Amino acid sequence: MFRFLLVAAAMACGALAQKAPFDFQAMMKVKRISDPQISPDGKKVAFTVQTVDLEKNAKPQQIYVVGIEGGNPRQITTTGNNERPRWSPDSQRLAFVSDRGGSSQLWLMDADGGSAKQVTKLATEASGVLFFPDGKNLLFVSEVYTDCSDAACNERRLEAEKKNPVKTRVYTSLLYRHWKEFRSARRSHLMMVPVEGGTVLDLTPGVRDVPTFSLGGPDGYAIAPDSKEVAFVMNPETDQATTTNSEIYVVAPGVGDARKITANPGADVSPLYSPDGKYLAWRAQMKAGYEADRWRLMVMERTSGKTSVVTETLDRNVESMAWTPDSKRLFFTIDDRGRQAIQMISPAGGAARSIITGKSTTDDVQFTPDGKTMVYTESSASMPLEIFRVSSAGGATVPLTKLNDSTLESYDLPSAEEFWVDGAEKTRVHSFVIKPPKFDAKKKYPVLFLIHGGPQGAWKETWGYRWNPQVFAAAGFVVVMPNPRGSTGYGQKFTDDINDDWGGKPFDDIMAVVDYVAAQPYADADRFAAAGGSYGGYMVNWMLGHTQRFKALVSHAGVFDLRSMAGETEELWFPLWEFKGLPWDNPDSYMRWSPSYYVKEFRTPTLVIHGELDYRVPVGQGMQLFTGLQMQKVPSKLMLFPDEGHWVGKPKNSELWYGSFIEWITEWTKKGAGK
Secondary structure, eight states, X not given: OHHHHHHHHHHHHHHHHTOEEOOHHHHTTOOEEEEXXXXXXXXXXXXXXXXXXXXXXXXXXXXXXXXXXXXXXXXXXXXXXXXXXXXXXXXXXXXXXXXXXXXXXXXXXXXXXXXXXXXXXXXXXXXXXXXXXXXXXXXXXXXXXXTXXXXXXXXXXXXXXXXXXXXXXXXXXXXXXXXXXXOOSEEEEEEEEETTOOOOXXXXXSSSOSSOOOSSSXXXXXXXXXXXXXXXXXXOOSXXXXXXXXXXXXXXXXXXXXXXXXXXXXXXXXXXXXXXXSEEEEEEOOSTTOTXXXXXXXXXXXXXXOEEETTTTOOSOEEEEEEOTTSSOEEEEEEETTEEEEEEEETTEEEEEEEEOSSSEEEEEEEOTTSSEEEEEEEETTEEEEEEEEETTOOOOEESOOTTHHHHTTEEOOOOEEEEEEOGGGOEEEEEEEOOTTOOXXXXXXXXXXXXXXXXXXXXXXXXXXXXXXHHHHTTOEEEEEEOTTOSSSOHHHHHTTTTOTTSHHHHHHHHHHHHHHTSTTXXXXXXXXXXXXXXXXXXXXXXXXXXXXXXXXXXXXXXXXXXXXXXXXXXXXXXXXXXXXXXXXXXXXXXXXXXGGGGGOOSOEEEEEETTOTTTTTHHHHHHXXXXXXXXXXXXXXXXXXXXXXXXXXXHHHHHHHHXXXXXXXXXXXXXXX
16 A cells, blocks of 8 residues: 555656646637626626637637536537626626627527527627616617718618728828727717617717727726616817826716716726715826826715715725625725735725735626625736635635636646845835746756836736746746836836836836846846837837847837837827927937937847737837848847737737747857857
8 A cells, every 4th residue: 555655646746747838839728717797696607718729810709607606617608709798687698799690799698598699780880788787778889980870871881981992091180090990980889779679879979989998997888776877988188199088977878968077187987886876986097198197996976976086095006996785895906016906995985905915916806796705806927817706704715717727737837936126216126037847946047038018017916818928938938027117006106207217217127137137046147038018119129229138139019219109109198298298399308218319239139029000109110120220230030910919919920929039039048149
């Protein structure tokens, strides 16, 4: 028996030692969970799962349901792409968005996935569905022609546009293109349709987009518990390219015009009614034109209109929020030192209380109707997002999903480590580290420094797919992710310190991190590489002209020439704030911080990557950078993706991106490379 146990133990240790590195192919096997929704009766959670089909170059998405007590999640859709499950008030049906009929439309199905029925058949398609609390109607978003009053008109206009051989675009105002699309005559509007189908009512007619464009986060619209009012976000300004202002409006469906209820020069977003209908909460930024101002949690008492900032003393961004069923507390998440934690506060304000903190990122907080159980999502640098529940009275968390356990048990996924150093002006700077699988402290490794974008963003203890550090670590690199000046989660002053100082304190902060890592016994200081996207690409371009510490660089969608960037980009509020005006207003800043003025100092081999549909940082920036590198005879390569924007998202493109990236930094950080 003893001999058998020894053999079993040896086999177990051998299996553990044989875990494979987590490479790109492994990442493509991960099931991508999102959008959990508790049923109104508190018995089930619906959610979506996206998978990757590399062969078909597709990312199909399906809807699953799991019991609140656990058990095996069950897939309830199979045809087409299906997303955004939303429960009917009686928990018997789910509304969802599907393209199974050939276009994005609203559908209904039973809670078990049966009896699926198409609700809308709009030429302008439909998305973003919500059930009205009374169960009679559905709220959704459709991109319509602003001068059309019905679906038939929109259909005729679309058909005529397709048949017209002339595709010329003509504009008389700015923001004529955005992110990866040129603007058309259509605008997003909030629409209402009876649950069983029928006449569609436009709740937000006019020339403005409703809701205002968002890169994610909570919905830009909500329905009052009595179904008699809809709150939504809209930017009322005429010049949309130079303002971050958005306001909260309310409208009684089918009765009268919308009414503005906020008057803040900054952004007001994410409206959320309390379950008892007494309050409306939302997130707000107070500084006009500054997209990185601190997000505060606002609460309005609806009868009196009294509004208060309930997190004014909290020097952190509020990211998402949820009411408790009794409307006595607001749970919300904050961006805090590389994590996203859950806190709680009274709608009357006061001290916030920490609910869940730790070495991870938490989000998507919801409650069962009795308030006894909280459901949320969690992820970390070594764990893709999964859904959990926990008793409101405390106790151990229970996973409701384990969809990736069987896949990940075959791979070596090192946990993130962290360290702090003194950066510019002796300010403490935080960094995360992922070490290669089977890390040996006695060996020396090449190091890859990843610079985040934003610039007001941050690397977090979370899981991602576009810049996954595990994949880079699996290629043999120690991966270091610094959060220099400008990063969020370390107080608003730390974030603000990058304004009109892009290549100043942030560069010094990063180089302080580089110095710290160079002193570690496992780091080979002769084999350092750095890479970044967007502002991270800018910083790589700045490094080209200001340091020779790196053997290889990768610049993805990086800003190269600030003056031409200001003339090509679309969100003009960004350079207006960051550089205190446009180039003709403040030429000194544009000259001082533009990497294009330091081309004569370029020496480091650089891979330049850009999407041709990138209108945030237009492709000309990458082309100019490559021209400078080539004219300076610097080893360089230009990769252009004709079908991608600011981010590379298509599976086959992503495969090429990761492969080329790793090949480049590996080649130039080999011992003896470039000598």
